[in-house]
Amino acid sequence: MDVLLQQILNGLSIASVITLIAVGVTLIFGLTGIINFAHGEFLMVGSIVTWLAVSNGVSFWLAIILAMIVVAVMGFALERGLFRFTLERPTNGFIVSLGLIIVLQHIVILFWNANQKSIPRPLNTVWEIGGVRIASVRVMVIFITAAVVAMTFVAITRSRYGRALRASVEDRDTAALMGIPVRRYITGVFVLGSALAGLGGGLLIALFPITPFTGGTMVMKGFAVALIGGLGNLTGAVVAGLILGIVEGLSAGYGFSGWTDAYSFGLMILVLLFRPNGLFGGTSGPKMA
Amino acid sequence: MPVSNSLRSLLPVLILLVLFALVPLLSPSNRFLSLAISAGINVIALYGLSVLFGQTGILSMGHAALVGIGAYTAAIVARDFNVGFWLSIPLAGIMAAIVAALIGVPSLRVSGHHFVIMTFAFGQLLSIILTNGGDYTGAASGLDVQQPVALFGLSMDVLTHYYLMVVSFVALSAIASWAIINSRYGRTLRAIRENEKLAASLGINVGRHKIGAFVVSGIFAGVSGVLLAYFLRHISPSQFASFPSIYLALMVMIGGARLLLGPLAGGILVAFLPELLNLDPVQSRILYGVCLIAVILLLPNGLIAGIVAGWYRFFDRRPVQPNEPAVEREGK
Numbered sequence: 311m312d313v314l315l316q317q318i319l320n321g322l323s324i325a326s327v328i329t330l331i332a333v334g335v336t337l338i339f340g341l342t343g344i345i346n347f348a349h350g351e352f353l354m355v356g357s358i359v360t361w362l363a364v365s366n367g368v369s370f371w372l373a374i375i376l377a378m379i380v381v382a383v384m385g386f387a388l389e390r391g392l393f394r395f396t397l398e399r400p401t402n403g404f405i406v407s408l409g410l411i412i413v414l415q416h417i418v419i420l421f422w423n424a425n426q427k428s429i430p431r432p433l434n435t436v437w438e439i440g441g442v443r444i445a446s447v448r449v450m451v452i453f454i455t456a457a458v459v460a461m462t463f464v465a466i467t468r469s470r471y472g473r474a475l476r477a478s479v480e481d482r483d484t485a486a487l488m489g490i491p492v493r494r495y496i497t498g499v500f501v502l503g504s505a506l507a508g509l510g511g512g513l514l515i516a517l518f519p520i521t522p523f524t525g526g527t528m529v530m531k532g533f534a535v536a537l538i539g540g541l542g543n544l545t546g547a548v549v550a551g552l553i554l555g556i557v558e559g560l561s562a563g564y565g566f567s568g569w570t571d572a573y574s575f576g577l578m579i580l581v582l583l584f585r586p587n588g589l590f591g592g593t594s595g596p597k598m599a
Numbered sequence: 600m601p602v603s604n605s606l607r608s609l610l611p612v613l614i615l616l617v618l619f620a621l622v623p624l625l626s627p628s629n630r631f632l633s634l635a636i637s638a639g640i641n642v643i644a645l646y647g648l649s650v651l652f653g654q655t656g657i658l659s660m661g662h663a664a665l666v667g668i669g670a671y672t673a674a675i676v677a678r679d680f681n682v683g684f685w686l687s688i689p690l691a692g693i694m695a696a697i698v699a700a701l702i703g704v705p706s707l708r709v710s711g712h713h714f715v716i717m718t719f720a721f722g723q724l725l726s727i728i729l730t731n732g733g734d735y736t737g738a739a740s741g742l743d744v745q746q747p748v749a750l751f752g753l754s755m756d757v758l759t760h761y762y763l764m765v766v767s768f769v770a771l772s773a774i775a776s777w778a779i780i781n782s783r784y785g786r787t788l789r790a791i792r793e794n795e796k797l798a799a800s801l802g803i804n805v806g807r808h809k810i811g812a813f814v815v816s817g818i819f820a821g822v823s824g825v826l827l828a829y830f831l832r833h834i835s836p837s838q839f840a841s842f843p844s845i846y847l848a849l850m851v852m853i854g855g856a857r858l859l860l861g862p863l864a865g866g867i868l869v870a871f872l873p874e875l876l877n878l879d880p881v882q883s884r885i886l887y888g889v890c891l892i893a894v895i896l897l898l899p900n901g902l903i904a905g906i907v908a909g910w911y912r913f914f915d916r917r918p919v920q921p922n923e924p925a926v927e928r929e930g931k
Contacts, residue, residue, distance in 0.1 A: 345712055347719075395896055400712040401658060405852070405895050408660065408845045412888035416881045526841065530723060533716065569731060575724040582717050583705050 315442045317563030318556055323448035323517060325555020326455035327353075330510035331532030332539065332547040333459055334503030337466075339533075340542025341479050342496045344393045344403050348410035350529025352504050356381045356511020357520045358418055361427045370432035374512030378505045385504025389497050397496070411526065418522045428519035451513045458509060462502070463544050475499065479542065527571050534574035538581045540588025549590065605781045608859045609774065615863065616770045623759045632758045638870035639765035640826045645851050645862035646772040647819025650779055653856030655812040656792030657706060658715050661722025662847045665702075665817050667839025668695040669824020671729065674742040674834055683746050684829055692821040699817025703810040722844045729836035741835025744828050765826060769863070772819055777859055779815065788812055849891045855904040864903050 331353055338344050346352075356377040363373035388410070396403035435446040466472040478485035478492040486492050514520060514528075535554055539546025554577070558570045581588065622635070644666050652658050669691035676682040676690055702721050706714050729736045736742065747754065754760065779785045790798040791805055799805045828834050846869065854865025873883030898905035 345716065392892065392896070401715055402895050402899070404712055404715055405658075405660075405848065406892050408848070409888040409891035409895070412842070412845065412891070413885050416884045416888070420881050420885070530720065534720075569727070572724060572727045572731075575720045575727070578720050579705070579717055579724070582709050582713050 313563055314560070317559045319442065319444060319448065319559075320563070321556040321559020322552070323451045323555075324559060325552050326451050327510050327514045327517070328528070328531045328535055328555055329459060329548055329551030330455055330506050330513070331528055332535035332551050333462060333544060334506040334510075335529075335532045336536035336539060336541055336543065336547040337462075337499050338503040339536060340540075341475060341499050343397065343400050344389075344496075344500065345400050345407060346393065346410075346500075346503075347404065347407040347529055347533070348388075348414060348525075349407075349503070349507055349532060350525030350527070351411050351414040352381050352385065352507035352525070353511040353514065353528055354418065354520065354522060354525035355384065355414060356508035357515040357524065358422065358427070358511075358522075359508070360512040360515050361429055361520075362422075364429040370429070370512075370516065374509060377512040378508040381508030381511070382501050382505040385507075386497065386501050389500040393500065394493075394496075415522050415525070422522075424522055426519040426521050427515070429515055432516055447516055451517060454509075454513060458506065459544070459548060462506070466544060530571070530578070531574040534578035534581075537578055538589055540590045543588060543590050546588055546590030550588075605777075609777045612773045612777075612859050612863060613770065615860075616766055616773070620763060620766050623762060629758055632762050634870050634874060636758075636762055636765050636830055637827075638866045639762075639769045640823050640830065641847065641850060641870070642769050642862050642866035643765075643772045643823035643826065644820045644847060645854070645866050646769075646776040647816035647823075648847060648851050649856045649862050650776060650785075650788070650819075651812050651816040652851060653858075653861070654780060654785055654788040654792065655809060657703075657809065657812065658718070658848070659702070659813075659816070659844075660715055660719040660848055661702070661725070661844050662718075662816070662820060663839045663841075663843035664722040664725040665695045665699055665820035666824040666827065666843070666847075667725060667729065667834075667836070668698045668817075669821030670828040670834045670839070671736060671742070671824075672821070673825040673828045674744045675735070677744055677746045678742065681746075684825070688822055688825050691825045692818040695821025695824065696814045696817040699813040699820070700810050703813030706809050706813070707806045719841065719844070722839075723841055726836040726840040729839070737835070739836060741833060741838075743833050745832070746829075761830060765830075768822065768826060772822070773859060773863070775819075776862075780859070784808075784811075845891070846887065849887055849894075852894050853890060853902050855902065858903055858907075861903050868902070 331349060334352075335346075335349055338346055338349070356374075359377040359380045360370070360373045363376050364370055368376070392406055392410070393403055396406055431445075431447050433446040433450055437444040437446065466475065474485070474490045475495050475498075477488070478490050478495050482492050510528075511520075514524070531554060535550045536547055538554075539548070539550035554574060557573055561573070562570055619635070623632075627635075644662065648659065648662050672691040672694040673684075673687040676687050682690065702718060705717055709717060730739050732738060779788075787798070787803055787808055790801070790803060791808055795805055827838075831838075850865035850869045851862060852865070853868055854861035854863065856862075869887065873880075873886065876883075876886070878886060894902065
């Protein structure tokens with residue numbers, strides 16, 4: 311029983327990072343139609359920025375904010391410089407993002423080598439309740455994620471900007487006729503998603519050491535969760551992220567750690583096959599004009 | 600297309616390959632030969648990919664996994680049943696074709712970018728399975744291949760001989776690919792690429808032909824996997840994970856999938872460019888990535904088609920074939 315609770319808790323903190331990626335993916339893919347597999351590399355860059363900042367004596371809290379800003383700026387530049395030219399052809403965007411994976415990974419390796427990188431834990435307290443060890447850093451990650459995702463949710467579903475955004479997904483032309491700057495909203499969503507990836511990277515390196523290759527597996531999980539939850543569906547992404555995180559945590563705890571990455575791939579293939587709109591319903595990408 | 604006209608597309612490829620076969624006379628370095636062999640092995644898989652992507656219009660981002668199936672089949676039958684090089688070629692071709700058909704089945708239900716993502720996930724899944732296969736697949740450290748390769752009593756393990764053998768395999772796959780492109784079958788595949796619904800309404804069994812294209816490309820991939828396994832003498836899951844798949848796609852895009860010269864040009868360029876520019880592996884990978892992005896955004900038909908189009912534009916002549924973007928014209 312203790313093992314079970316322990317693994318569920320560990321799974322929840324991993325699930326938080328996955329959810330942050332998945333929320334970014336579900337927004338970007340679901341609302342703008344850009345298939346950015348380099349999203350995991352955005353996360354990795356976020357981790358690297360946090361690592362660089364913390365190793366240079368910046369406090370962890372400032373470092374994750376820095377990571378968000380750097381990755382958001384990078385997202386802005388890449389959306390304006392590359393992805394905007396692929397909006398009409400999502401598959402080309404996908405291939406561009408695969409090229410981007412290679413470029414970003416190896417630029418990081420070029421400057422900061424391929425070795426594992428870690429930072430000292432920002433919080434060291436470990437609570438022990440009934441034989442279950444609760445590391446406060448994990449709780450911190452869970453809370454930050456919950457807060458950020460809740461804010462994103464409110465912004466998308468309740469604010470007038472969120473409404474304008476959803477309108478432009480529903481019907482680009484009509485939305486544009488209503489005076490909504492659709493192009494600018496696409497960039498905005500991409501930048502928001504990138505910032506979330508930056509935050510996810512900062513939180514990830516607080517939990518585990520990372521390498522320049524960490525992004526590759528994380529992004530597949532993010533996509534799996536986004537597709538399972540239904541594209542553009544934030545609630546679906548959160549639920550699916552929790553399920554995947556807990557399943558992975560449990561299977562690692564019971565001796566199947568080699569297979570943890572396989573669940574997301576397998577699930578994603580199955581969902582695409584049988585429920586292309588996800589388990590909880592969503593767009594299958596925006597309708598192209 | 601009249602035979603004389605279609606032969607014109609095969610001839611440059613064959614002339615080039617004959618020239619390549621003469622290269623050993625110049626006593627090139629071992630490093631050059633090794634690079635050329637790896638390039639040739641990739642080109643074989645690329646010819647398969649060009650049938651799938653160039654003719655049928657289906658992009659597979661997990662193609663290295665099929666090469667891996669071929670390589671692992673060769674290594675496992677060599678270990679367990681003492682099967683040699685030549686017999687393992689048809690076996691690996693069949694295995695890779697079966698797996699390719701399995702990967703192709705979802706294409707009946709899922710299309711467009713969703714399917715491309717799916718092929719990518721299949722590739723990843725396969726390398727995870729190989730890593731977790733325990734002793735049977737040698738786990739993360741992989742398998743060794745020890746059987747000698749001989750042809751008519753002549754040892755093929757000499758680098759020059761292996762090089763010549765790979766060149767002849769490349770020639771065979773170029774001819775096979777040419778035969779497919781210029782057959783009724785190839786025309787059917789192109790019809791599916793151009794307009795799936797119209798093709799179906801003309802009585803073409805779209806699903807069967809799509810899976811058929813996967814099977815064909817799987818055979819090429821399986822054969823190239825055997826050549827790879829016997830060349831490297833050691834295979835491991837990471838050789839067939841996502842990066843090699845991305846590189847294969849890069850090569851086919853750089854060369855252009857629709858021209859017979861495309862796969863050859865793509866494979867050779869990607870193999871030798873870092874060597875020519877004297878780049879270390881990390882720099883050359885950055886270069887690959889940048890090339891992939893640039894080709895997709897600027898020359899969606901591939902480099903060779905771009906050069907051909909530029910040539911015609913420069914001399915103000917009309918191209919023989921209309922050059923539409925090979926990549927994707929969805930955006931319905």
